[in-house]
Structure formats: C-alpha cells, structure tokens
Amino acid sequence: MxxxxxxxxxxxxxxxxxxxSAESLLADVAQGDDSAFAVLxxxxxxxxxxxxxxxxxxxxxxxxxxxEVWVEVWRTxxxxxxARGSARTWTLTLAHRRAVDRVRAVQAQRxxxxxxxxxxxxxxxxxxxxEVESALEQVRVRDCLGTLTSTQKxxxxxxxxxxxxxxxxxxxxxxxxxxxKSRIRDGLxxxxxxxxxxx
Amino acid sequence: xTISDDDPRSLLGAYALDAVDPDERAVVExxxxxxxxxxxxxxxxxxxxxxxGDAVAGEPPxxxxxxxxxxxxxxxxxxPLAGPRHAVADAPAGPPSASDGVPASPEGPASSDAQTPGVxxxxxxxxxxxxxxxxxAAAVVIGAAVPTALAVQQAQRAxxxxxxxxxxxxxxxxxxxVVVHGDVTGGGTATAILTDDRALFSATGLPDPGDDKAxxxxxxxxxxxxxxxxxxxxAGSVRQLADDFTAGSALAITIEPAAGSTQPTxxxxxxxxxx
Numbered sequence: 001m002x003x004x005x006x007x008x009x010x011x012x013x014x015x016x017x018x019x020x021s022a023e024s025l026l027a028d029v030a031q032g033d034d035s036a037f038a039v040l041x042x043x044x045x046x047x048x049x050x051x052x053x054x055x056x057x058x059x060x061x062x063x064x065x066x067x068e069v070w071v072e073v074w075r076t077x078x079x080x081x082x083a084r085g086s087a088r089t090w091t092l093t094l095a096h097r098r099a100v101d102r103v104r105a106v107q108a109q110r111x112x113x114x115x116x117x118x119x120x121x122x123x124x125x126x127x128x129x130x131e132v133e134s135a136l137e138q139v140r141v142r143d144c145l146g147t148l149t150s151t152q153k154x155x156x157x158x159x160x161x162x163x164x165x166x167x168x169x170x171x172x173x174x175x176x177x178x179x180x181k182s183r184i185r186d187g188l189x190x191x192x193x194x195x196x197x198x199x
Numbered sequence: 200x201t202i203s204d205d206d207p208r209s210l211l212g213a214y215a216l217d218a219v220d221p222d223e224r225a226v227v228e229x230x231x232x233x234x235x236x237x238x239x240x241x242x243x244x245x246x247x248x249x250x251x252g253d254a255v256a257g258e259p260p261x262x263x264x265x266x267x268x269x270x271x272x273x274x275x276x277x278x279p280l281a282g283p284r285h286a287v288a289d290a291p292a293g294p295p296s297a298s299d300g301v302p303a304s305p306e307g308p309a310s311s312d313a314q315t316p317g318v319x320x321x322x323x324x325x326x327x328x329x330x331x332x333x334x335x336a337a338a339v340v341i342g343a344a345v346p347t348a349l350a351v352q353q354a355q356r357a358x359x360x361x362x363x364x365x366x367x368x369x370x371x372x373x374x375x376x377v378v379v380h381g382d383v384t385g386g387g388t389a390t391a392i393l394t395d396d397r398a399l400f401s402a403t404g405l406p407d408p409g410d411d412k413a414x415x416x417x418x419x420x421x422x423x424x425x426x427x428x429x430x431x432x433x434a435g436s437v438r439q440l441a442d443d444f445t446a447g448s449a450l451a452i453t454i455e456p457a458a459g460s461t462q463p464t465x466x467x468x469x470x471x472x473x474x
Contacts, residue, residue, distance in 0.1 A: 030276070030279075032276060034268070034271060034272075037268070037271060038264075038268055041264060041267060041268070042264075045259050045263070045264065046257070046258070046259060047249075047252065047253040048259075049257050049258075049259035049263070050252060050253060050254070050255035050256065050257045051249075051252030051253065051255065053255055053257040054251070054252055054255035054257075055252075059257070059260070062257070063259065063260050063263050066259060066263060066267075067263060067266060067267050067270060070267040070270070070271070071267070071270050071271055071274055074271040074274055074276065075274055075275070075276055075277050076276075076277050077276065078276060078277060078278055078279045079277065079279055079280050084238070084242060085242045085245060085246060086246065088249060088253070089242075089245050089246045089249040092248075092249035092252045092253060093245055093248065093249060095252060096216075096217055096248065096249075096252055097217050100217045132255075136254045136255060136256065138250075138253070138254035141250060141251065141254035142254075156216070156251075159213065159216040159217075159218035160216045160218075160248060160251050160252075161251070163217075164218060165213070165218045165219060165220060166213040166216075166218045166219065167220070169218065178209070181209050181210060181212065181213055182209065182212075184212040184213050184216060184218065185209065185211060185212030185213070185244075186212075187212070188212045188215060188216075188244045188247050188248070189212075189244075191247045191250075191251075192243050192244070192246075192247045195247065195250055197243060197246045197247050197250060198243065198246070
C-alpha cells in the first residue's frame with residue numbers, strides 16, 4: 001500500500017536507505033500522493049533552491065520562487081514524461097525557468113519605472129562569474145566550466161546564472177547574435193562531454 | 200555539425216538556458232516535437248543546464264519544507280497533456296509564464312478552510328494523505344449519487360473527478376476497507392468507509408444543526424469517544440476523515456456547540472461500525 005511509504009517520510013531525509021527514484025516518486029505525486037511529494041522534496045529540494053539561488057542571488061527571493069516551483073511540480077506532475085529526460089532535469093528546468101521569469105519581471109518593472117537599474121539585477125559578467133565560481137560547490141562542474149573557451153563560458157554563465165536572453169548577452173558582449181548562439185550551444189555541448197551527461 | 204543561423208537548431212542551446220524570446224521558444228518547441236534528433240540533443244543540453252543549477256551551494260531554509268507541504272494541500276492537480284505529445288522542450292508543462300500562474304497563496308502556507316483544521320501543521324501533514332482523503336470524501340458524495348451543487352460542479356471537472364475516482368479506487372483496494380450506511384436521526388443518511396487505521400465519514404440531507412451548533416464526528420471504542428473534528432456543513436452535506444480510527448471502533452456524530460466539544464454532550468444521531 002501507498003501508506004507504507006509514510007514511515008520513511010517520518011524518518012526524514014537523512015536516512016541513507018531511501019531507495020526510490022525521483023521518477024517513481026513523481027509518478028506517485030501525479031496520483032495525488034503527498035507523502036511521495038515530501039520524499040521528492042527531500043530528494044530535490046536542495047537542487048531546486050540552489051537553482052533559484054544561482055539566478056536570484058537573494059536567499060529570500062530564492063525561497064519564494066522555490067515554493068512556487070514546488071507547487072507547480074505538484075500541479076503538473078502528471079505531465080512529466082520519463083521518456084524525455086530525468087525527473088531531476090524536469091524539476092530543475094522548471095525551477096530555472098521560474099527564477100528567470102522572476103528576474104525578468106523585476107527587470108521589466110524597473111524599466112517601466114524608468115529608475116536607475118539596481119546593480120544586483122544588472123550584473124556585469126565579472127560579477128556574475130565571480131559569484132558563481134564561489135557558489136559552485138561541485139568541483140566537477142567548476143572544473144568543466146574551466147574547459148570552455150572564455151567566450152563560451154561568458155555566454156553560458158550570463159545566460160544561465162545571469163538570466164539574460166542570448167540577445168542581451170550579445171548586447172553585453174558586443175558580439176553578433178549568431179556568434180553568441182553558437183557559443184552557448186558549443187559551450188553546453190562541451191560541458192556535456194566533460195560532465196559525461198547522457199540526457 | 201555546422202548549422203546555419205536561421206536553422207532553429209541553432210537555438211537549442213539558448214533554449215535550454217531559457218535565453219530565448221517567447222516566439223523563438225515556440226519555434227524550438229515545434230522543432231523538437233517533429234525532429235527526434237533535435238529532441239535528443241535538447242534533452243542532453245537540458246540535463247547539462249540542470250547540472251549547472253544543481254551545483255550551486257545553498258541550503259534551503261528549514262521552514263520552506265513545511266511551507267511547501269502546506270501550500271500544496273489546496274492545489275488541484277492537472278491531468279496529463281492531451282493530444283499529440285511534444286518533445287522534451289515542454290516537459291515543464293509549457294512555458295510557465297505569468298498567465299500559467301500557480302494558484303498558491305503567495306504568502307506561503309495556503310489558507311486552510313474550516314474543514315481541514317491544522318492542515319498547515321507539519322506533524323499533521325505527515326499523516327496519511329489528507330489531500331487524497333478530501334478527494335475521496337468528494338468522491339463518496341458523487342458515488343452516493345446525491346447531486347449536490349458541489350458534486351455536480353466537481354463531476355464536470357474531468358481531471359478532478361478522475362483523480363477522485365482514482366483516490367476512491369485506491370482506498371477501496373485497502374483489504375480492510377468496509378463501506379457502511381446508516382440513517383441519521385432527525386433526517387439524512389450517512390456513509391462511511393472504515394479501514395483498520397482510518398475512516399472516512401460522509402452524510403447528506405442533514406437538517407441545519409441550529410445557530411452556533413455544528414455536527415461533530417467521534418471515533419468511539421471501548422474507552423469512550425474521541426473527537427474526529429467538527430464538520431463544516433455544506434447545504435446539509437458533511438464529510439470528514441478520521442485519522443485516528445482503529446479496527447473495531449465505530450464512528451458517531453452528534454450536534455455540538457459550533458466550536459466543538461471535548462466529549463459528546465448530546466446523544467449520537469448515527470453510529471456506524473462494522474459490527
């Protein structure tokens with residue numbers, strides 16, 4: 001029975017014997033199982049928060065958006081399709097999109113208000129890169145970012161962590177649009193090879 | 200492989216980083232829906248992007264967990280996407296734009312209605328799925344073919360109804376589940392599903408309990424009666440789950456002051472048990 005998973009929830013996330021994959025948890029969540037949802041949170045909560053924090057930088061904003069993300073995971077769990085990628089990727093993709101939406105909404109509001117842009121949302125590449133470097137806890141990811149050309153790395157970091165569109169990245173770097181598009185794509189492909197990501 | 204700039208495949212990387220405009224997003228989604236090779240590449244790029252987010256150090260605030268678990272209690276779930284499936288691109292159910300807003304209360308924990316007291320309490324949340332039980336409760340009303348306005352409205356919402364059916368089906372597969380019926384003194388009928396460790400109570404056609412009065416549910420065993428909560432009365436219908444039900448116990452309802460009583464102060468109007 002489904003209730004059997006509850007004992008595991010009670011013991012909390014520190015237990016090493018949680019055997020369930022995020023995919024199977026998400027399948028139960030899609031059936032309205034909120035105990036599976038709690039376990040899923042314990043499995044991916046750090047990644048979701050980290051993704052939001054990487055883009056938003058402010059822990060309070062990150063927590064706010066992370067909550068929205070989790071509610072959306074609950075709402076839309078039935079739309080996850082394991083044939084198209086892992087549950088982790090699905091969830092973190094959703095988290096990144098929400099975080100970027102938030103950054104852009106704030107940005108648009110500021111633009112409308114014609115106010116001087118806050119330095120915290122209009123960060124230069126150096127600032128973004130420095131913050132990201134120090135925030136990356138996974139040595140492997142940091143090392144792999146180091147294998148990109150500096151222009152690839154700039155484009156990827158500004159787009160992913162800076163929440164910029166590639167057009168904005170092109171503006172920032174005074175580079176042609178096609179060039180920036182290929183830098184991002186080539187950079188990601190190189191990261192894929194370095195990280196050994198399959199899908 | 201070299202691709203020309205006007206080839207939408209050149210946008211896959213930017214798309215994976217959410218760095219495209221909305222119209223470009225649509226173009227890419229169309230591409231991956233029809234081109235398995237592009238879909239496969241995007242799946243990989245999306246996984247790389249997820250790794251970039253995963254790598255950021257940061258411990259979520261401890262309160263976030265409880266807040267999230269409370270927030271989902273009142274949020275209905277969507278069904279699977281109908282029609283032709285799209286590729287990886289729309290895995291997160293399409294662009295989560297502002298119009299695709301989450302109906303969660305922005306202040307955090309969703310406000311709980313009177314029917315689910317203490318729903319924001321974490322200890323409470325760890326009990327068997329309350330969301331599911333509430334869905335079951337609604338399904339019982341439908342199953343009893345009592346066309347209350349609520350039931351009709353809910354029956355029209357296919358996703359919800361489907362979910363309720365599923366929840367009810369799940370409940371009924373509990374080997375210990377027993378369905379019992381009874382007439383309520385004063386008017387109305389009661390139905391309950393009893394299992395070895397929880398029970399679901401539902402009644403319809405109940406008269407108004409009176410000013411400042413309410414129907415209260417009790418779990419009754421050899422040691423006496425324990426409250427299973429005051430029930431919100433919706434046009435003569437009530438439903439409530441009893442988390443503390445045990446095998447061999449009975450369910451009973453009484454009319455009590457609206458705030459509820461610690462022990463019954465009136466005679467039971469109906470008693471449901473397996474014996």
